[in-house]
Amino acid sequence: MSVMKRVSLIFRAKADKALDRMEDPRETLDYSYKQQVEMLTRVRRGVADVATSRKRVELQMNSLQKEITKRDTQARDALSKGREDLARAALQNKAQLQAQYADLETQFASLQEQEEKLTLASQRLDSKVQAFRTRKETIKATYTAAEAQTRINEAFSGISEEMGDVGLAIQRAEDKTAQMQARAGAIDELLASGALEDHVGGGTDSIQAELDKIGASSDVDSELARMKGELSAGAPKQIEGNGAAVTDSEAAKAEQAGDGA
């Protein structure tokens, strides 16, 4: 049998079953209305939850983007220092981060779409609930018991279908955000602990450490060269202690410049 028909029969069967259970149809109207208002609260909360999830993914995308930029800078830095091996490691790391970023981008789009749809569903339910309230008062005030039964059934089945739809939509949204939160939580932890770098394999901490080491050793080299120059010029009296050495050598340079003039 037709899928579309079977799905609609499932929805109708639910409403019929609920109607069968009612003793006083008029009381049911009020009871149902109360439940509709609760459902409305639920769907609004659902929209807020999806929005929170979306914002979180957005923040993570920003963090990842920063990491990606950092790897790029490290690769350039390493290359300029003649360390192609380190540059390669940094770029490999960057590629892995970019893959993660692309994954987050997909999640972000999906959450955004869900948020929009759920917002619209919430607005539709809101309109229907308001209409139901009006209709329920009309039914209670205007119709005889026999007539009222038919009208109640119509209104009830119609609103029941909407509630079922919204209920399913909220459940799907909840499932999706729960999945994403689990993944987002893992990325948050990794970003916070700095483990992301090791986790994605490149060991970027070690790249940075290596680059820092190169930076430090080239500082030492240039300082050594300067001191050698100073010693051969016979200028400085004191060479231990960085600050002192720099100050002395500057003083020496000034002296030399003065002598030369």
Place this chain on the structure above:
Amino acid sequence: MIVRVLGEGQFRVGDDTAAKLTALDKDLDAAVRDDQGDTFSAALHAAVALVKAAGTPLPADEIVTADYILPFADATVDEVRKLLADGTIPGDSVGLP
């Protein structure tokens, strides 16, 4: 004829569209029966797109039941098989115990 697309609301469609939908519905049915995920998704997307393009959305304050209900546009064949098998709809009771 009124068609609801889950998550998108109800639409009124003309006879031409209804005929096209019936054809797509046969594909959906076969895909559910044979558990063909790709065929199912393709037919579902086509059906939802058709209803949204050719149908007129019902006013939000109109309370009526649909003649046919299409699953969520991105529903998987497993999800629909499950729905058809156990008929579980959260909030289905419309608040009735």
